[in-house]
Amino acid sequence: MLSQHIQDIINEQIKSEMYSAHLYLSMSAYCETINLSGFAKLLREHNEEEMSHAMRLFDYILDRNSKVELGAIDKPPSDFPSLLAVFEKVYEHEKAVTEMINNIYALSVKEKDYPTQVEMQWFISEQVEEEKTALHVLERVRMVGDSGPALLFLDTHIINEDEEVEEIR
Ligand code: OFO
Numbered sequence: 001m002l003s004q005h006i007q008d009i010i011n012e013q014i015k016s017e018m019y020s021a022h023l024y025l026s027m028s029a030y031c032e033t034i035n036l037s038g039f040a041k042l043l044r045e046h047n048e049e050e051m052s053h054a055m056r057l058f059d060y061i062l063d064r065n066s067k068v069e070l071g072a073i074d075k076p077p078s079d080f081p082s083l084l085a086v087f088e089k090v091y092e093h094e095k096a097v098t099e100m101i102n103n104i105y106a107l108s109v110k111e112k113d114y115p116t117q118v119e120m121q122w123f124i125s126e127q128v129e130e131e132k133t134a135l136h137v138l139e140r141v142r143m144v145g146d147s148g149p150a151l152l153f154l155d156t157h158i159i160n161e162d163e164e165v166e167e168i169r
Contacts, residue, residue: 011070032094
């Protein structure tokens with residue numbers, strides 16, 4: 001069984017992963033409204049990925065014979081000043097999530113909760129990938145700047161680019 005402290009922090013992380021899912025879905029909707037369907041698809045896929053992170057933690061709590069307590073998910077922003085602002089926020093958000101994951105790991109080390117350390121190792125590796133992908137996309141968006149034709153080209157190819165980053169890994 002998980003300690004109360006570890007159970008609470010993992011329940012909090014489920015909420016945070018669900019917030020990430022909400023945030024990326026909201027960003028996806030924004031991209032659709034500015035006719036950037038490639039970025040919209042990319043963010044919609046990230047929404048699904050975040051939900052899978054939440055469910056992985058949900059199952060982990062149950063596997064440890066402990067209690068899942070779902071909290072209210074904050075409302076994500078629905079207005080964004082630009083595509084660049086969206087991906088700056090994605091990158092900052094992922095760095096903040098990394099901190100949360102590291103905190104859970106640190107607590108599991110302090111409490112000598114070895115199974116939680118193993119579970120968190122998966123998330124630590126995942127965050128390396130999440131930050132890398134977020135930065136890759138952000139740098140591409142920065143690169144095209146205000147160029148309409150370049151932005152349209154990137155929008156068409158961004159999904160493949162994301163897969164190529166995965167393959168390089
Ligand atoms: Fe769940 O990794 Fe992004 O937030």
